Amino acid sequence: MLDFILIGIGTGNPDHLTLQAIKALNSADLILIPRKGETKADLAELRRAIVADVVTNPATRIAEFDLPVRNEATQSYRARVDDWHDAIALVWKDTILGEIGSSGRVALLVWGDPSLYDSTLRIAERVGRSLPLTIKVIPGITSLQALTAAHAMPINEIGAPFTVTTGRRLREQGWPRGADTLAIMLDGDCSFRSVDPTGVTIWWGAYVGMAEEITLSGPLSDVADRIVATRAEARARHGWIMDIYILRRQT
CATH class of the missing domain: 3.40.1010.10 (Tetrapyrrole methylase, N-terminal domain)
Known part of the structure; x- marks a missing residue:
């Protein structure tokens, strides 16, 4: 055995x-x-x-x-x-x-x-x-725990649910119903670009918990392009990338 x-x-x-x-x-x-x-x-x-x-x-x-x-x-x-x-x-x-x-x-x-x-x-x-x-x-x-620790934030608001899903589902099906906070994993295409950025905040991290850790956060409309460029540069430098992010929209 x-x-x-x-x-x-x-x-x-x-x-x-x-x-x-x-x-x-x-x-x-x-x-x-x-x-x-x-x-x-x-x-x-x-x-x-x-x-x-x-x-x-x-x-x-x-x-x-x-x-x-x-x-x-x-x-x-x-x-x-x-x-x-x-x-x-x-x-x-x-x-x-x-x-x-x-x-x-x-x-x-x-x-x-x-x-x-x-x-x-x-x-x-x-x-x-x-x-x-x-x-x-x-x-x-988990990378989700490491991301929230890196940004010193709780993932949920008081009494509110959150949804963990993938970049592919976010692109293809849009923002899931029932939660205003999303944790997005396995996203190689920066699928946050498919979201209406109005009132949405993003907390993004790559290589979280490692020596190479990179974190960015802010209104999605302000930092989306910066995240895309930072991610591309980091992936070219290392040959691989592991990243994850949280999206939260105002209710």
């Missing part, structure tokens, strides 16, 4: 690791580190640095693998994601079997937390269809 431990590591800052996460990493027989290509080599290096910083168990093995690339050319969005998750699950399975077989403790470091707009749990369930395993989650600091 395999124990598959999904460990939330925050936004890449080793200080974000909980004591529970550190203990779990040191209990693992195998730690998996995905590689996402040359343009995102820093992401694998951050995982390596975290492991080197906190893992003291000499018996723990490290295995790196190349993450499959999602095919964006065909099928619906959902079908493309499902095929991509199937491919990732197969790579995980083959790597685990090749390293330690079908028994032991395997750890995978997950950006943020596995519960919030992350597919690691769904992919792990796919692995469990062909390998006997139990799944355990060690929660981590």
Whole structure:
């Protein structure tokens, strides 16, 4: 039987690791580190640095693998994601079997937390269809928590709800009903530009919680273009970007 431990590591800052996460990493027989290509080599290096910083168990093995690339050319969005998750699950399975077989403790470091707009749990369930395993989650600091901390703000107004959604849904379906505060994740297209900026404030951050952290905030009509330019420059400089933002409109 395999124990598959999904460990939330925050936004890449080793200080974000909980004591529970550190203990779990040191209990693992195998730690998996995905590689996402040359343009995102820093992401694998951050995982390596975290492991080197906190893992003291000499018996723990490290295995790196190349993450499959999602095919964006065909099928619906959902079908493309499902095929991509199937491919990732197969790579995980083959790597685990090749390293330690079908028994032991395997750890995978997950950006943020596995519960919030992350597919690691769904992919792990796919692995469990062909390998006997139990799944355990060690929660981590989310990018949303890091963003609100960076701006020293609460995400909700008193007694008011907020909605967490994606940039794609904001572009395609507009402002969701029922909430005047939105947290927008997984947005590679600056979808805030599709929103009527009248009375809307934005709190934006990239690489939140990391040494490279960038934050901007203000009326959307005033800072939207500045965020777009800042984001493009940061992505060109680093080769990748992780950003998130909150929108709030006056009621």
